[in-house]
Amino acid sequence: MAGVYVVAEHRDGAxxxxxxxxxxxxxxxxxxxxxxxxxxxxxxGMADACAELGKYGVSKVLYAxxxxxxxxxxxxxANALAELLKDADVVVFGASMQGKDLxxxxxxxxxxSVAVDCTALAVEGGKVKATRPIYAGKVYADIxxxxxxxxxxxxxxxxxxxxxxxxxAVETISATAGEVKTKVVDxxxxxxxxxxxxxxxxxxxxxxxxxxxxxxxxxxxxxxxLNGAVGASRSAVDAGWRPHRDQVGQTGKVVTPxxxxxxxxxxxxxxxxxxxxxxxxxxxxxxADAPIFxxxxxxxxxxxxxxxxxxxxxxxKLG
Amino acid sequence: MNIVVCIKQVPDTETAIKIAADGKSxxxxxxxxxxxxxxxxxxxxxxxxxxxxxxxxxxxxxxPKRVTEALRTALAMGADKAVLIEDDGLYGADPIxxxxxxxxxxxxxxxxxxxxxxxxxxxxxxxxxxxxxxxxGMPQLSVVTKLSLDGDKVTVNRPVEGQTLVxxxxxxxxxxxxxxxxxxxYASLPGIMKAKKKPLDTKKLADLGASxxxxxxxxxxxxxxxxxxxxxxxxxxxxxxxxxxxxxxxEQAKII
Ligand SMILES: Cc1cc2nc3c(=O)[nH]c(=O)nc-3n(C[C@H](O)[C@H](O)[C@H](O)COP(=O)(O)OP(=O)(O)OC[C@H]3O[C@@H](n4cnc5c(N)ncnc54)[C@H](O)[C@@H]3O)c2cc1C
Numbered sequence: 001m002a003g004v005y006v007v008a009e010h011r012d013g014a015x016x017x018x019x020x021x022x023x024x025x026x027x028x029x030x031x032x033x034x035x036x037x038x039x040x041x042x043x044x045g046m047a048d049a050c051a052e053l054g055k056y057g058v059s060k061v062l063y064a065x066x067x068x069x070x071x072x073x074x075x076x077x078a079n080a081l082a083e084l085l086k087d088a089d090v091v092v093f094g095a096s097m098q099g100k101d102l103x104x105x106x107x108x109x110x111x112x113s114v115a116v117d118c119t120a121l122a123v124e125g126g127k128v129k130a131t132r133p134i135y136a137g138k139v140y141a142d143i144x145x146x147x148x149x150x151x152x153x154x155x156x157x158x159x160x161x162x163x164x165x166x167x168x169a170v171e172t173i174s175a176t177a178g179e180v181k182t183k184v185v186d187x188x189x190x191x192x193x194x195x196x197x198x199x200x201x202x203x204x205x206x207x208x209x210x211x212x213x214x215x216x217x218x219x220x221x222x223x224x225x226l227n228g229a230v231g232a233s234r235s236a237v238d239a240g241w242r243p244h245r246d247q248v249g250q251t252g253k254v255v256t257p258x259x260x261x262x263x264x265x266x267x268x269x270x271x272x273x274x275x276x277x278x279x280x281x282x283x284x285x286x287x288a289d290a291p292i293f294x295x296x297x298x299x300x301x302x303x304x305x306x307x308x309x310x311x312x313x314x315x316x317k318l319g
Numbered sequence: 320m321n322i323v324v325c326i327k328q329v330p331d332t333e334t335a336i337k338i339a340a341d342g343k344s345x346x347x348x349x350x351x352x353x354x355x356x357x358x359x360x361x362x363x364x365x366x367x368x369x370x371x372x373x374x375x376x377x378x379x380x381x382x383p384k385r386v387t388e389a390l391r392t393a394l395a396m397g398a399d400k401a402v403l404i405e406d407d408g409l410y411g412a413d414p415i416x417x418x419x420x421x422x423x424x425x426x427x428x429x430x431x432x433x434x435x436x437x438x439x440x441x442x443x444x445x446x447x448x449x450x451x452x453x454x455x456g457m458p459q460l461s462v463v464t465k466l467s468l469d470g471d472k473v474t475v476n477r478p479v480e481g482q483t484l485v486x487x488x489x490x491x492x493x494x495x496x497x498x499x500x501x502x503x504x505y506a507s508l509p510g511i512m513k514a515k516k517k518p519l520d521t522k523k524l525a526d527l528g529a530s531x532x533x534x535x536x537x538x539x540x541x542x543x544x545x546x547x548x549x550x551x552x553x554x555x556x557x558x559x560x561x562x563x564x565x566x567x568x569x570e571q572a573k574i575i
Contacts, residue, residue: 097461097462104445104447105450105452113534114446134540135330135336135443138543139345140540140542142539145536184484187484188482190481190482244499247498250332251498252498258574270332273440280572282564283549296549298568300564306557307557307560307561310557318569318575
């Protein structure tokens with residue numbers, strides 16, 4: 001069926017925030033195209049949650065309840081979605097690890113293409129125009145997909161979650177998982193159940209200026225106060241102070257928090273590639289000429305070992 | 320065993336990027352070209368199988384003649400042979416179209432594993448591996464940080480948000496490599512000398528019955544959105560600076 005579609009992503013029985021962002025962005029596109037938003041939910045045991053997607057502008061939910069979809073696998077999801085989305089006009093995914101894995105395969109299956117990790121969407125001449133950073137954020141590209149469905153994946157935390165509606169109509173459907181060659185044999189949760197950097201709204205990152213892995217404790221304390229996550233520059237990761245999954249940058253994670261505090265990080269282009277589109281950037285560095293200050297909204301020229309603990313105290317006072 | 324590694328040649332990250340006169344592409348003058356950093360992990364992993372499984376490692380690249388340099392780098396690291404799909408129009412083309420072209424060239428090599436970097440650091444798209452897997456009719460294992468082989472079954476670690484999935488797949492499969500998988504070697508001087516004599520086969524799109532035309536059209540390339548100049552947080556001592564920062568974030572930025 002024609003229209004704007006959102007491929008919903010869920011974990012532990014709940015929809016993920018990227019899905020709500022995708023639904024909200026899809027609603028805007030659909031309004032401009034004079035169309036409606038349908039969400040496709042491949043899951044198991046999520047019937048009740050489906051109707052709630054209506055809040056974010058979804059008119060209708062196609063819900064396929066099958067044990068084969070409880071845990072995401074590329075094969076099952078791509079097979080089922082190719083069938084369900086073949087007549088769609090626009091398909092929106094979150095640019096999560098799942099969305100990224102799925103979109104390219106589906107584009108190939110449906111003989112179309114995809115604009116990935118977009119930071120803005122518009123409608124021009126009846127088509128979706130997607131904007132995305134390229135070359136480590138040094139330039140932005142506007143992309144139009146000249147085929148149907150026009151597919152886009154949206155960078156997490158960039159698009160607002162907008163509540164507009166009530167309940168969505170839920171239609172239970174059957175979808176074919178087809179031949180599934182890959183099998184998830186284990187799921188290992190990250191230690192401490194921390195917020196993933198790509199989803200964190202506040203990130204405190206440390207670089208070589210932290211001097212030692214143990215000193216990251218002061219960043220952990222601040223992150224605790226702000227309900228944030230701790231990131232790191234590659235220098236800090238290469239020194240063995242933090243695991244690679246904490247690395248922000250070109251060969252690490254691309255993050256888009258509301259607040260990014262860079263502590264003892266010089267601001268190399270490869271680091272900026274990962275955090276340059278954060279909403280508010282604070283840099284704490286004792287070198288007034290550090291390149292990070294050219295990207296920062298708030299510049300603190302000082303020794304981080306003095307300022308960070310004092311700032312943590314101020315945040316505590318704010319409550 | 321046959322291993323194929325797809326290689327992209329990209330501008331070195333330090334290179335300044337200039338928008339070309341057409342406003343839709345970048346100027347390729349004065350660019351220092353390198354092998355995509357993630358592809359180094361792909362080459363390294365392939366070389367592991369070359370040794371353990373006596374595999375033949377073929378590296379495949381697509382683009383203008385200059386891409387030969389990136390392929391030679393892989394040969395110097397230890398790959399056995401290279402294929403260049405030579406076409407001046409491929410740089411910046413639709414990644415799904417590129418995947419189709421690569422698939423056409425790779426099919427005849429009957430690979431057991433196809434390795435790629437998890438994404439290229441120029442277009443930052445990361446979709447070629449998935450599309451290639453579809454065109455080759457193989458399963459895909461994306462953004463992999465650990466890999467082990469047992470007969471014709473491969474087991475990989477794939478970190479996703481907040482957790483790591485351990486996934487099993489039969490071969491042949493397409494695998495995209497992430498930092499952490501291995502430590503790529505440097506090309507040694509003897510390696511560089513040997514690379515010059517290794518076979519490098521050049522193919523044209525017509526030989527593959529393929530075309531560079533895809534559906535994704537870049538309609539404009541623009542400078543990044545401007546950020547307002549930063550505010551310097553003043554204060555005679557760290558405590559005062561900390562207080563002023565907290566105030567600025569609360570009152571000005573309204574973020575805490
Ligand atoms: C292919 C490639 C990929 C890369 N990918 C990434 C990536 O993904 N992420 C990444 O971060 N980097 C990446 N890099 C590395 C990048 O080029 C830089 O080397 C790195 O970001 C520097 O880390 P840093 O800022 O922590 O260290 P430095 O550049 O050494 O900076 C340390 C800073 O700390 C300040 N400082 C020191 N002590 C204090 C103190 N007490 N108080 C306050 N400030 C202090 C100093 O003034 C300095 O500015 C990559 C490089 C290459 C070649």
